[in-house]
Amino acid sequence: MNLNRPAIRAIMLKDLRQVTQNKMVWMPMVILPLILLVIMPLAMVLLPTYFPTSDADMQEVITMLDRAPEFMRAPLADMTPLQAYVYVAGNYMFAPMFLIVPLMVASVISADSFAGEKERKTLEALLYTPVTDMELFLGKVLAALVPALVIDLLSFVLYAVVVNAAGYRAMGRLFFPAPTWWPMVFWLAPALIAAALGATVLVSSKSKSFMQTQQISGVVVLPVVALMLGQVTGLLFLSPGLVLLIGLVVWVVGLGLVWIGARTFQRGELIARI
Amino acid sequence: MDEVIVTQGLTRRFGDKVAVDALDLRVTRGEVFGFLGPNGAGKTTTVRLLNGLLTPSAGHARVFGYDVARDATEVRRRTGVLTESPSLYENLSAYDNLAFFGTLYGVPEERLPERCRQLLDEFGLAERGDDQVGGYSKGMRQRLAIARTLLHDPQLIFFDEPTAALDPTAARMVRDLISRLAVREGRTVFLCTHNLTEAQELCSRVGVIAQGSLRAIGAPSDLARRLWQGLWVEFDLRGAPSDAVIAALDGLPVVHQHSLEQGRLLAELEAEEHIPEVVAAIVAARGRIYSVAPRQHSLEEIYFEIEAQNGAQTGGVA
Numbered sequence: 001m002n003l004n005r006p007a008i009r010a011i012m013l014k015d016l017r018q019v020t021q022n023k024m025v026w027m028p029m030v031i032l033p034l035i036l037l038v039i040m041p042l043a044m045v046l047l048p049t050y051f052p053t054s055d056a057d058m059q060e061v062i063t064m065l066d067r068a069p070e071f072m073r074a075p076l077a078d079m080t081p082l083q084a085y086v087y088v089a090g091n092y093m094f095a096p097m098f099l100i101v102p103l104m105v106a107s108v109i110s111a112d113s114f115a116g117e118k119e120r121k122t123l124e125a126l127l128y129t130p131v132t133d134m135e136l137f138l139g140k141v142l143a144a145l146v147p148a149l150v151i152d153l154l155s156f157v158l159y160a161v162v163v164n165a166a167g168y169r170a171m172g173r174l175f176f177p178a179p180t181w182w183p184m185v186f187w188l189a190p191a192l193i194a195a196a197l198g199a200t201v202l203v204s205s206k207s208k209s210f211m212q213t214q215q216i217s218g219v220v221v222l223p224v225v226a227l228m229l230g231q232v233t234g235l236l237f238l239s240p241g242l243v244l245l246i247g248l249v250v251w252v253v254g255l256g257l258v259w260i261g262a263r264t265f266q267r268g269e270l271i272a273r274i
Numbered sequence: 275m276d277e278v279i280v281t282q283g284l285t286r287r288f289g290d291k292v293a294v295d296a297l298d299l300r301v302t303r304g305e306v307f308g309f310l311g312p313n314g315a316g317k318t319t320t321v322r323l324l325n326g327l328l329t330p331s332a333g334h335a336r337v338f339g340y341d342v343a344r345d346a347t348e349v350r351r352r353t354g355v356l357t358e359s360p361s362l363y364e365n366l367s368a369y370d371n372l373a374f375f376g377t378l379y380g381v382p383e384e385r386l387p388e389r390c391r392q393l394l395d396e397f398g399l400a401e402r403g404d405d406q407v408g409g410y411s412k413g414m415r416q417r418l419a420i421a422r423t424l425l426h427d428p429q430l431i432f433f434d435e436p437t438a439a440l441d442p443t444a445a446r447m448v449r450d451l452i453s454r455l456a457v458r459e460g461r462t463v464f465l466c467t468h469n470l471t472e473a474q475e476l477c478s479r480v481g482v483i484a485q486g487s488l489r490a491i492g493a494p495s496d497l498a499r500r501l502w503q504g505l506w507v508e509f510d511l512r513g514a515p516s517d518a519v520i521a522a523l524d525g526l527p528v529v530h531q532h533s534l535e536q537g538r539l540l541a542e543l544e545a546e547e548h549i550p551e552v553v554a555a556i557v558a559a560r561g562r563i564y565s566v567a568p569r570q571h572s573l574e575e576i577y578f579e580i581e582a583q584n585g586a587q588t589g590g591v592a
Binding site for chain 1: 370419
């Protein structure tokens, strides 16, 4: 297929500029990572380090971990209760929360890109240009995909620095990331981004506003919430193998949604809904 | 190729509703074609069909020889469309708006900055070209939107209600611009409007559409000839005509009727070519003629006569 790359790039860059100039859109993308990946981990790791709780309380946490699978328990063997707590909090507690960040970035940008264009009444002029439906779709998908992937990596680096720095006093060494994080950052997070994109494209084809699209497509966060609950209640522990498996399922669903979204993204349909 | 737009039986349905019904149109190179009709008549749907945004439910259309359903991208490369709302990115500057659309229209990268600056200059926006469009007045936005339609130098331009939301000064400016594009630059203009004064001023031919159907098409003078049998001519005799002049007019079979209106003699003639014969008869009856002026029907009169006739045919008010 012969694609007009300068046009795709122009659409992507224009949408990114729209996002950076809209406080309503970029503010949540700054605040949420700050809360989830900086403030909360700092509090969870630093508080027990600087305001020690009784050994009995710590022991309670360790007892809870007895139910955890071997891959989680093995690295804790020679650790003090505080070290074991810091290791588990840093490596496992916030893992599902980390996934929310790229997911939200993909969802917010794509909602602004697809539904926001309709809401601002700028879509019609775009549809009269000679770019094909596929080029328009790709430009808009890339506008959400590229920053979501970049934020996925940057969040990982930021979180690694925060957690290692906060836990260094207790651990005396770098202890993050555990092996689970590699498939999570490079396999599961991109799959969730694809799913968020696909869902938003589908929703935005029917809805008329950015807010409406974002609210409806927000359901893609539910699987991540389920992971979080699973881990907190001890029903589910994210081993590298499990993350790979969940990632595979999400990839299939995500690519399916993107494929359906691409097929429904047609001028005739879009113009009829302006 | 002289025919820029050709449609045959072009039809578009949305469910049970027929938005455009068996439209047959021919628009030739360099003309300003007015597409007249009330809101919801099918004008915008026709523009969307002609640019390949919508596919026809039946019939077909060709623009510059390209089938709009099959070669929509090729059609859009050659057309410019001014949509009813300006469709501009408010938080981008005027320059960035033009540069963005220029890239999509395939203006070569090395020529793009010069082309954008040239258009901003031409449309009186150069000084504020780097300001965000959100701070522009309606007139400035409309000028920028028109500049955008010209970025890739299209030879066919669609204007959809170009002056609908503008104040009289801005509307005047837009009309002058359309006139310049067609008359001086030889581009074909397809003007959708329900502003009949505007259409009268700009259009060489008009089509009247109502409820998706084309009710009439042609030059305003041709339409008037089809709608009204005779031609009213005004003779300035500087006063009431003498009995001899009245008798001379009564004796001419080509004069259907005559009357006096504000001191001028009005006569309904069979056709334009009879004017010399009537002038000769008045002069022979010792009448002194200071001026002779055939009365043209305004486009508004033509439009409402078409609507009235259509209403009579369909048993309702069009």
